[in-house]
Amino acid sequence: MKRRAASTVAVDDVWAGHPVGFDLLTAESRQFVAYYDAERRLTVAQRDLDDDEWTRTHLDERIGWDSHNDIVAAVDSAGHLHVSGNMHVDPLVYFRSTEPLDATTLRRVDGLVGRDEDAVTYPTFLDGPGGDLVFMYRDGGSGDGRRLLNAYDPETETWRRLLDEPLLDGRGEMNAYPTGPVRGPDGDYHLAWVWRDTPDAATNHDLSYARSSNLVDWVRADGRALELPITADDGAVVDPVPAGEGLLNSNVAVGFDAAGRPVISYHRHDADGDTQVYDARLDGGGPDGDSSSATDAASAGDWTVSQVSDWDYCWEFGGHGTLDDEILVDPVRVADDRLVQTFWHAEYGPGRWVLDPEMLAVEGADVPWHGLSEELRRPTAGGEYEVQWVADSATGTEQGEDTRTYALRWETLPANRDRAREGRPEPTTLRLYAFE
Structure with a gap:
């Protein structure tokens, strides 16, 4: 189905030297955009939905060349705006507004709970049970990291540890890279990680999974309780992919089928050494893959594992720094009463698989799947520039009888292993699109 851009509003000229995550948040009748402007300044722009003019607030932070330094934003139950970002194993960077829904009153807050905040990466805001605002982040680095969760009290404007122990802990030997927690149709939080x-x-290995009803008590796929912190020895593995076999932390996705069953999507090498996409569904069925690791996965829970792609291509990635992606895989989801999954491949291009609802086998493919015009899909800045998109953190905004979906679009140079480039890349324009 063709997606029509009902309107577009220019936000600002932005830093385009490398890709890094911006954030868009619609709250009530106001929108917030958190980004790095053309001068690399951490900036929050706000507008009323019926106004095309933005009010911009520049915060005392500037990005370097690191694509890990994403920005995230959230609004608590009292309406105060929270913003965090520009960290890769750095001291905590966090701002909170003093007035509801007003980014111009953002002020730096030096700490949340006052400990384990000197080596922060991957800030994430979550909607906790009962509408609580939860902040998750990594303390430490790639070979030695822990995921910690804090909860916010809007009445006292203070944070506390949600969990006495880390959620995930590498015990000084490794680090977990999670996707989620994602709240499913069942109301539970679903977490996948490598x-x-x-x-x-x-050196990524061992695709794993756990779920929780409250972000505090966690269980394995088979319902057995997990003691915190979850470690590599806790029997939560879905597919025990060895290191060096094509498993990548940034390409793990958590989706759900029409019955609400969680489906974990990822890629790894097949028996011929080619990189393929696999879908693992928690449903009580047996494995349906041709790899020995898929067969072994049955012992970790009731998983059906299916190889989805059939590509004659091997992505041999490795090394330090942010990779320039050659494969991207999105979550399995239901669209137009069909089970679908979108992907992008450096050799084969973009597409959308239509999956058999029970076997997860490919029944057909849609190309192009996006429904976007050529003008929106293709970069206009020329050279090596790539198009970046960020969807609204909110689920959508109702305006009378119309519900529109919002997204940000801008263009950047590709990832460069977090290394500086010569010269000053030209900025590009960040635009807000409303689709209907």
Whole structure:
């Protein structure tokens, strides 16, 4: 189905030297955009939905050349705005507004709970049970990291540890890279992760899974309780992919089928050494893959594992720093009463698989899947520039009888292993699109 851009509003000229995550948040009748402007300044722009003019607030932070330094934003139950970002094993960077829904009142807050905040990466805001605001982050580095969760009290404007122990802990030997927690149709939080032994991306291994009803009590796929912190020895593995076999932390996705069953998508090498996409579904069925690791996965829970792609291509990645992606895989989801999954491949291009709802086998493919015009899909800055998109952190905003979906679009040079480039890349324009 063709997606029509109902309107577009220019936000600002932005830093384009490398890709890094911006954030878009719609809250009530106001929108917030958190980004790095053309001068590399951490900036938050706000507008009312019926106004095309932005009010911009520049915060006392500037990005270098690190694509890990994503920005995240959230609004708590009292309406105060929270912003965090520009960290890769750095001291905590966090701002909170003093007035509801007003980015111009953002102020730096030096700490949350006052400990384990000197080597922060991957800030994430979560909607906790009962509407609580939860902040998750990594303390430590790639070969030695822990995931910690804090909870916010809007009445006292203070943070506390949600968990007495880390959620995931590499015990000084490795680091977990999680996707989620993602709240499913069942109301539970679903978490998938891989372990990595060193900063080298080739050392990812052991796709794993756990779920929780409250972000505090966690269980394995088979319902057995997990003691915190979860470690590599806790029997939560879905597919025991060895290091060096094509498993990548940034390409793990958590989706759900029409019955609400969680589906974990990832890629790894097949028996011929080619890189393929696999879908693992928690459903009580047996494995349906041709790899020995898929067969072994049955012992970790009731998983059906299916090889989805059939590519004659091997992505041999490794080393330090942010990779320039050659494969991207999105979560399995239901669209137009069909089970679908979108992907992008450096050799084969973009597409969307239509999956058999029970066997997860490919029944057909849609190309192009995106429904976007050529003008929106292709970079206009020329040279090596790539298009970046960020969806609204909110689920959508109702305006009378119309519900529109919002997204940000801008263009950057590709990832460069977090190394500086010569010269000053030209900025590009960040635009907000409303689709209907």
